[in-house]
Amino acid sequence: MxxxxxxxxxxxxxxxxxxxxxxxxxxxxxxxxxxxxxxxxxxxxxxxxxxxxxxxxxxxxxxxxxxxxxxxxxxxxxxxxxxxxxxxxxxxxxxxxxxxxxxxxxxxxxxxxxxxxxxxxxxxxxxxxxxxxxxxxxxxxxxxxxxxxxxxxxxxPSPRVIFHNRCPVAVLIKENIKDVPKFEVYCRKIPSESSVHHELYHQVSSYPDCKTKDLLPSLCLRTELPDEITSEWSDAVDINSQGTQVVFLTGFGYVYVDVVHQCGTVFITVAPEGKAGLILTNTNRTLEKTIAFRVFITQLSLAVSDDLTHHRASSELLRLTLDNVFLHMAPVAGVLPGEEPAAALFQLHCVEVYCGDLQLDNQLYNKSNFHLLSWSAREKKQSLLSFPKGQSLLASSRDLEEYKGELFYQASSHLN
Structure with missing residues (x-):
């Protein structure tokens, strides 16, 4: 200007x-x-x-x-x-x-x-x-x-790649990029007996369009030798397939490369032959899937109607109304009393059902809106009204425990 x-x-x-x-x-x-x-x-x-x-x-x-x-x-x-x-x-x-x-x-x-x-x-x-x-x-x-x-x-909270180096020497990781990169991509150095976080160039360049089914590029390994001696890169390691692969590192020998996919993170462990037994025992296994959910229903109504006696109009016979219903399902740690240790290999889940107000209505006359209250169960109704809505109950564990203590009906069951 x-x-x-x-x-x-x-x-x-x-x-x-x-x-x-x-x-x-x-x-x-x-x-x-x-x-x-x-x-x-x-x-x-x-x-x-x-x-x-x-x-x-x-x-x-x-x-x-x-x-x-x-x-x-x-x-x-x-x-x-x-x-x-x-x-x-x-x-x-x-x-x-x-x-x-x-x-x-x-x-x-x-x-x-x-x-x-x-x-x-x-x-x-x-x-x-x-x-x-x-x-x-x-x-x-x-x-x-x-x-x-x-x-x-x-x-x-969820890194893309985690490298575990169990070798006594530092290991270099190189990503095999097929297309022309958009910026310089450097090797990742993993110190001996250490673990590092990492993100592949493929994951950086494709975010947020990266899909879970996209094939990740292969990796090559190399040891860092003293006196500026350059060693050769190993054969390509396929990190799309879970399991253990064996590659040869020049100047060191054969190493085991174990690949595990869990919760969106790729865990890659490099270990020499003497430490491979622990890897094959702990990481080369079927991963467990954990299921947990919480559902809060303000009001739930079930009705039994008669559609046969009167063809032109349906007649309601019974109506069950549930207020403040809370369903909770989460995995259970440990083994139940009297259960065999072999059964503990399967994940146990606890299903809990809570209800604050239950009412059963019976219609006295046909084609009328008059309902006769036949059964009702409720407790501490005034205290229930003072509680916040279900969204905040699910967010606060303390409020949720207080809320469950005020409900009149509680039932739980374990599923294998």
Missing amino acids: VQQGIQIIQIEDKTTVINNTPYQIFYKPQLSVSKPHSGKEYFHVPDSATFSICPGGEQPALQPSSLPCWDLMPDIGPSVLDASLLQKQILLGFSPAAGADSSQCWSLPALVKQEFPRQSVAVPLGNSRENGFCTRAIALTYQEHFGVTYLTLSED
Whole structure:
């Protein structure tokens, strides 16, 4: 724009970072040249500007933080004039590590683009471990609203892929991509005797159109040898088929790769021959399916009518009315008294039925609306009226237990 004969160039990037996690997160926003065909296997963390955002905490109103700037990478020179070749990426970490040893403290770059609305980023924990994991799964979501870009960080409750490395050496994982990738895809390093979270390029690029029946790409494995010696990649591992596969790693030997699909997550365990027995016993089995549901019915009415005596009009004989009916079905832990241990292999479910008001009406005269109350059962009717609606009862376990204690009829049964 021009003001009073002076040309003013204003560069403004409206990007806001929101932290929904209970952790302080450090991030490196970078602007680099897109090189999807570079063929690089490793990502070297460049020395760039580092910023942090405080944890979200328990406050209802989160404090967003405006992204200060995008740091230019060394690969951007005067010859790069096409803006379409530039890409925004962000690195996440739990410590502001810098220097040559900082690569183990920063995640792989996550592309900041509307084309990728959600990514599961594996953020390293540095030298610490958390239940055997050396990473935390953080979901990065991209949203635009009135010209402002919102990057939201939250804990990912269901990571796409989890790698367990039971080998005494570090293992590299490479994804076999058939099509031309839209951005650089790097190898995932799994330290020895550790577990990491991961998300395949296929899952990132196809979200949210990724279907459960889509075939996942195969993976190749390689050991990380000392003295910068490069070993060969193993044969392709099919992660679509559950079970155990055997592959040979150059410089180490044969390893067992066990694949298990559970609740939308692919668990991949790599173990040497000496530790394969535990894997075959614990993970190579049929997965159990758990069924649980809750149903709240405000009023349920059943009627018995006579359609034979009067052909032109139906005559109601009996009507059973149930108020505040609650059905609950959930799996039961443990074995019932007197049950054989072999039967415990099958999941037991407990079905509970609660009723607050039961009334049976008998019609005294034909073709009339007069009903004779023949039987009624209710208890603490006034207290039932003070309870919230069924939606809030299902959300609060404490209110639900109090509500069930006020109902007059309770019945339960176990199903195998």
